[in-house]
Amino acid sequence: MESYSVSVIESSKELSAKERVACKDTTGCTGLDDATHLEDVIIDPDFWVRLSVHNEKSKDKDYEKFLIVAKDGTRYVTGSKSFVSAFMDIVSEMDGTGEEYAIKVYRMPSKNYSGKEFLTCSIV
Numbered sequence: 001m002e003s004y005s006v007s008v009i010e011s012s013k014e015l016s017a018k019e020r021v022a023c024k025d026t027t028g029c030t031g032l033d034d035a036t037h038l039e040d041v042i043i044d045p046d047f048w049v050r051l052s053v054h055n056e057k058s059k060d061k062d063y064e065k066f067l068i069v070a071k072d073g074t075r076y077v078t079g080s081k082s083f084v085s086a087f088m089d090i091v092s093e094m095d096g097t098g099e100e101y102a103i104k105v106y107r108m109p110s111k112n113y114s115g116k117e118f119l120t121c122s123i124v
Contacts, residue, residue, distance in 0.1 A: 003056040009064070010050040012091070023049045023067055029077040032105050032119055041105040042124065046071045048091070050084075068103075076105075083119040090123050 006024040008015065015023065035041050051065040066084045068076045078084070087103065094101055104124045107117040 002054070005054045006065075007052050008049055009052045012047045012049075015049070023069075024051065026051070026065060026067060026075070026077045029067065029075040032076050032078040032083065033080065035076070036105055036107050036119060041076070043068055043074075043076060043103045043105060044071045045069070045091075045103060048087070078119060080119040083121055086120045086122070090121065094123070 006026075008020050008023060011023070030041075032041060046069050048069070049067045051067060052062070053065055054062050063079060066078050066080075066087075068087075070076065083105065090101075090103065102124045103121045105119060105121045108120050110116040110118050
């Protein structure tokens, strides 16, 4: 078994082979967790991809990453389940409407863990 592998689980559009390969390499992506420490991040989403990662060197050997490609080509990545849930709620409502929208990504204080924050988003 490979010590590190990534596969595309789901995407919002049909990906070409080149796009699949590019999406699996998140090296040059902006991490939403780091980016939102400085300020809120506004994303004009083009498409999104859900990735399955297997990493033998990680504490959790199998996990998911979520990649968003913005219309300007900027690629964002996160593993935040709270963000993905909020993002998918927005996308499912907006799909097929033809309305333009953007996503504001920000941090909120956790109600369950004192001193901790979580990622979420809202429509703008």
